[in-house]
Amino acid sequence: MFLVLGGVLNRHEVAALREAASALEFCDGRATAGRHAKLVKHNEQAEASADLETIFAKVRANLAANGLFNSAARPRHFARMLLARYTPGMEYGLHVDDALIGGYRTDLSFTLFLSEEDSYEGGGLVVEDALESREIRLGAGDMVLYPSATLHRVDPVARGERLAVVGWIQSWIRDPRQREILFDLDQSVNEVFERDGKTTLFDRLAKTRSNLLRMWAES
Numbered sequence: 400m401f402l403v404l405g406g407v408l409n410r411h412e413v414a415a416l417r418e419a420a421s422a423l424e425f426c427d428g429r430a431t432a433g434r435h436a437k438l439v440k441h442n443e444q445a446e447a448s449a450d451l452e453t454i455f456a457k458v459r460a461n462l463a464a465n466g467l468f469n470s471a472a473r474p475r476h477f478a479r480m481l482l483a484r485y486t487p488g489m490e491y492g493l494h495v496d497d498a499l500i501g502g503y504r505t506d507l508s509f510t511l512f513l514s515e516e517d518s519y520e521g522g523g524l525v526v527e528d529a530l531e532s533r534e535i536r537l538g539a540g541d542m543v544l545y546p547s548a549t550l551h552r553v554d555p556v557a558r559g560e561r562l563a564v565v566g567w568i569q570s571w572i573r574d575p576r577q578r579e580i581l582f583d584l585d586q587s588v589n590e591v592f593e594r595d596g597k598t599t600l601f602d603r604l605a606k607t608r609s610n611l612l613r614m615w616a617e618s
Contacts, residue, residue, distance in 0.1 A: 439492025519559030
């Protein structure tokens with residue numbers, strides 16, 4: 400399942416994170432790439448520091464408060480986050496994310512855009528599936544969530560700077576089909592409650608959702 404989350408960060412938060420990022424040191428992005436990804440990765444990433452961890456803590460806090468994100472991802476662990484920067488000529492060729500990062504399985508990947516969409520050219524995130532290639536360019540503060548198992552790339556940046564937080568999540572629900580069922584149930588439960596309140600139908604749907612989560616969640 401692919402999901403775009405608008406406004407994960409508001410404009411003031413985006414500005415604060417961009418300002419914090421401008422003071423960080425950046426290094427060759429190949430430092431964290433897998434053996435084969437190193438061959439096609441050409442970007443920069445922020446070096447580890449207390450200030451970088453402050454940025455990541457803000458992102459985690461906003462995601463923890465985002466109901467749609469939690470419904471879609473059912474996050475158990477954040478395997479890793481990186482702050483990635485692309486300047487003209489930089490790109491990341493076609494690759495699949497590592498299945499294990501930091502001892503955690505990667506079920507879902509995300510890109511949280513920090514650069515304004517019109518401040519750079521190129522740099523689209525292109526995700527491939529069996530039917531098509533989807534190019535994704537979002538506004539600052541918006542995020543796309545997608546399966547880590549997909550082939551994807553970042554097209555070359557032609558102008559400006561593309562700055563984004565990228566991350567990987569291990570979900571409580573390993574099977575993507577089960578995650579989608581629970582996501583759909585969440586939307587249905589919420590819709591019924593908003594329309595009719597706590598009815599017999601609401602209780603039955605909520606019971607079904609809880610029991611499926613109990614069956615499918617990894618201990």
